[in-house]
Amino acid sequence: MLRREIAAIAALALFSSAAAAQDTAKIGLILPMTGQQASTGKQIDAAVKLYQAQHGSTVAGKKVEVILKDDTSVPDVTKRLAQELVVNDKVAILAGFGITPSAMATAPIATQAKVPEVVMAAGTSSITEASPFIVRTSFTLAQSSVPMAEWAIKNGIKKVVTMVSDYGPGIDAEKSFSDKFKADGGTIVENLRVPLRSPDFAPVLQKAADAKADALFVFVPSGAGAQFVKQFVERGLDKSGMKLIATGDVTDDDQLNGMGDVVMGVINAHNYSASHDSALNKAYVEAFKKANGGLRPNFMSVGGYDGMHLIYEALKKTNGSTDGEKLIAAMKGMAWESPRGPISIDPDTRDIIQNIYIRKVDKVNGELYNVEFATIPNVKDPVKAAKK
Ligand code: PHB
Numbered sequence: 001m002l003r004r005e006i007a008a009i010a011a012l013a014l015f016s017s018a019a020a021a022q023d024t025a026k027i028g029l030i031l032p033m034t035g036q037q038a039s040t041g042k043q044i045d046a047a048v049k050l051y052q053a054q055h056g057s058t059v060a061g062k063k064v065e066v067i068l069k070d071d072t073s074v075p076d077v078t079k080r081l082a083q084e085l086v087v088n089d090k091v092a093i094l095a096g097f098g099i100t101p102s103a104m105a106t107a108p109i110a111t112q113a114k115v116p117e118v119v120m121a122a123g124t125s126s127i128t129e130a131s132p133f134i135v136r137t138s139f140t141l142a143q144s145s146v147p148m149a150e151w152a153i154k155n156g157i158k159k160v161v162t163m164v165s166d167y168g169p170g171i172d173a174e175k176s177f178s179d180k181f182k183a184d185g186g187t188i189v190e191n192l193r194v195p196l197r198s199p200d201f202a203p204v205l206q207k208a209a210d211a212k213a214d215a216l217f218v219f220v221p222s223g224a225g226a227q228f229v230k231q232f233v234e235r236g237l238d239k240s241g242m243k244l245i246a247t248g249d250v251t252d253d254d255q256l257n258g259m260g261d262v263v264m265g266v267i268n269a270h271n272y273s274a275s276h277d278s279a280l281n282k283a284y285v286e287a288f289k290k291a292n293g294g295l296r297p298n299f300m301s302v303g304g305y306d307g308m309h310l311i312y313e314a315l316k317k318t319n320g321s322t323d324g325e326k327l328i329a330a331m332k333g334m335a336w337e338s339p340r341g342p343i344s345i346d347p348d349t350r351d352i353i354q355n356i357y358i359r360k361v362d363k364v365n366g367e368l369y370n371v372e373f374a375t376i377p378n379v380k381d382p383v384k385a386a387k388k
Contacts (some may be wrong), residue, residue: 028085032073043305060320092322124168142176
């Protein structure tokens, strides 16, 4: 081929890909689709697909294209994938992030490329402070842990042992629960931690049993609750008289029904239950189950569903502009009804404001659910609120 022709073809290819890029808003969705956090990836991917099936894939004249990548929840992989998505695929938005270290590893890329990073799962408070381009639609651990401490004190629990996964969200849960519980007059007997990867709860549960507290407060990430409950029962702690209280990550809707009747009566605090009583949630659960072979949506799924809503509405507000600064400005202060209830994005912190529900695991129509019985409205991340 003549050199001239090659140049012409190359120019054409460049032109058409640039034109296509202008008509398309690409979202790089990075999730753990395999490995220990795979249930989070599966839930969020399903919710993103459901959102697009319900709302179409064109918004403000732009075709919204989602590029899904599996980071296996290894933060170095997350970072490499984010880099490739920005540089090669020219994504306008990065989204997903199943665990805190993955969200953190991507923050410098979001800042340098001025690309919004929509955190749909990870829950450590400080994530949103790692880049001005981060916005969160999931939750923070303090949002659940502080109301859990308040409930415990009000309901006669005086001595507590805490047990958390030993990384960002666990440390936030431990500190925010313990600080509030002590401030309200309670005693923390011991703060115990278990490794995130391949945790063996047995030695820690033995220590908890020896401490003879009124209650054990637990955080383990989504996907690890069933294994924890199994070992809790194997060690006979369900019969020890020590109550189990938790963040709703433990009694995760993805696994709850398989945990068995031993979890009935467990009190926990969280932002979403599949049994949340609203018309919107009933429709959400039904559509989600229908599209996913009966799978029950969990709190991770709503983080993904709401993250897509935030992106779609921001694109509408910018008239389809994918400029990162404009998108972030459009996202700040946005408020809407989620399947979990009313939510908004705090314009000061870019973090989510949402109701926290106190729930009791109970049987409804033969299945185990987190049944909400009290609501703490419009909870801002307590860690950031305390810094002000
Ligand atoms: C996190 O890594 O931030 C994380 C993961 C799963 C949870 C909560 C927090 O359920």
